[in-house]
Amino acid sequence: YSVTGKKKDGTEFPIEIRIRVMEYHGRMVRVAAIRDLREQKKAEEELKHLRNYLKNIVDSMPSILVGVDEQGQITQWNLEAERTTGVGSRDASGKKLGDVFPQLSHAMGKVFEAVKNRQVQKDTKVPLQIGRVTRMSDITIYPLVTNGVEGAVIRVDDITERVRIEEMIIQSEKMLSVGGLAAGMAHEINNPLGGILQNVQVLGNRMKAGLLKNEQVAEECGTTMKCIEKYAERRGLLSMVDMIMDAGKRAAKIVENMLSFSRKGQGRFESHRLSELIDRTIELAGSDYDLKKKYDFRQIEIIREYDQNLPEVFCEQSKIQQVFLNLFKNAAHAMVSVKDSARQPCLTIRTRFENHIVCIEVEDNGVGMDEETRKRIFEPFFTTKEVGSGTGLGLSISYFIVTEEHGGDMMVESSPGKGAKFIIRLPIHAVQSEGDIDSIVTSSFRQGR
Ligand SMILES: Nc1ncnc2c1ncn2[C@@H]1O[C@H](COP(=O)(O)OP(=O)(O)OP(=O)(O)O)[C@@H](O)[C@H]1O
Ligand SMILES: [Mg+2]
Incomplete structure (x- = not known):
């Protein structure tokens, strides 16, 4: 029985009474043992307090912390793990990691490795599908080997934001060099391209009948624009000029786009x-x-x-x-x-x-x-x-x-x-x-x- 004892001064304290029936010289007797439980209760309180304290520390971590034993059963499940998966720590405890957090099931291989070699295992930039979005994560596995109980702690850190910033920095570096190069090149190409387009246009005009100057020069050369036009048509010269013009315009559009890298303000x-x-x-x-x-x-x-x-x-x-x-x-x-x-x-x-x-x-x-x-x-x-x-x-x-x-x-x-x-x-x-x-x-x- 657990009963409450009372001291002379009226203060109470916990007592445990155990009664056993045993044979003594041919008679059945009852033996009662009375134990003061104050020390034990105090130790229990301290243990509870310590457990709470540790749980608070583990829960206040911004990382997901999951303890698993060597069979892959969950022994520890912190608040961040609850938040991410929506599974409470009571429900998760004792279950297989792969059932509660399937995205991490592949980590079990590493858990065995970590325990076997007693070495920390780390995987970085692992994409994890959390709900509808993919988050980039670092996964670290710490082996736990104490008193013969083997297992590990899996720590998952969300590094999506860091990866995003890294990518942005790389991107702007790239744009500085390649974008700058493109702009520089566009400047260089712009002038000769302008020359090509202008001259092609003039070339087309000078092959056409009906312009006074064309007719005049043709006559001086002993021919007529009609003849020249016919020749140009039969040899496909006019469509060639059109094609050069189209290709040139396309190039000019690209250059124009490239120039927008340098034109500003x-x-x-x-x-x-x-x-x-x-x-x-x-x-x-x-x-x-x-x-x-x-x-x-x-x-x-x-x-x-x-x-x-x-x-x-x-x-x-x-x-x-x-x-x-x-x-x-x-x-x-x-x-x-x-x-x-x-x-x-x-x-x-x-x-x-x-x-x-x-x-x-x-x-x-x-x-x-x-x-x-x-x-x-x-x-x-x-x-x-x-x-x-x-x-x-x-x-x-x-x-x-x-x-x-x-x-x-x-x-x-x-x-x-x-x-x-x-x-x-x-x-x-x-x-x-x-x-x-x-x-x-x-x-x-x-x-x-
Ligand atoms: N909404 C999208 N969905 C899938 N892929 C995309 C999308 N937007 C862009 N991309 C990819 O990015 C590439 C680069 O796009 P960008 O607009 O710079 O050039 P482009 O569309 O190929 O050419 P341009 O814009 O000069 O016609 C595309 O070729 C395509 O592969
Ligand atoms: Mg495009």
């Missing part, structure tokens, strides 16, 4: 309602001739999730519209490339305001892209489209406009078959960065980079 910065700019660009995309040739933008379902309280943004209207147009064109292309005819192309555009930053998301349900492509899409001239149909400049220019000209940032989330989501973040008062690409190029040359 001449546009007007004004306060604009982004929802209006977006709507106007959607209309523009609907009537864009280039786009219409390949796919009808108006067939696409457009879901607008605009934040009604979005403040106006200080930006350059035509540039920002150019960014949206590039995104819409890419999305339209990605959605048309989906083979599944049951999937209705759908473009979702969201705006919201958080921490003084305006955030715009453009999400499509197109073909999406793999990791390799995703890492390269902002590079100038990177394209997966067939030769002649994409220059690969659309996104790099958009990136330049958003980051360099408006002090924002731009990133993408995508996986194959799951569409793509572009996220643009703009400060409401655009910070025009100092110096343009030209000066950056010159300064890198000066530094011998």
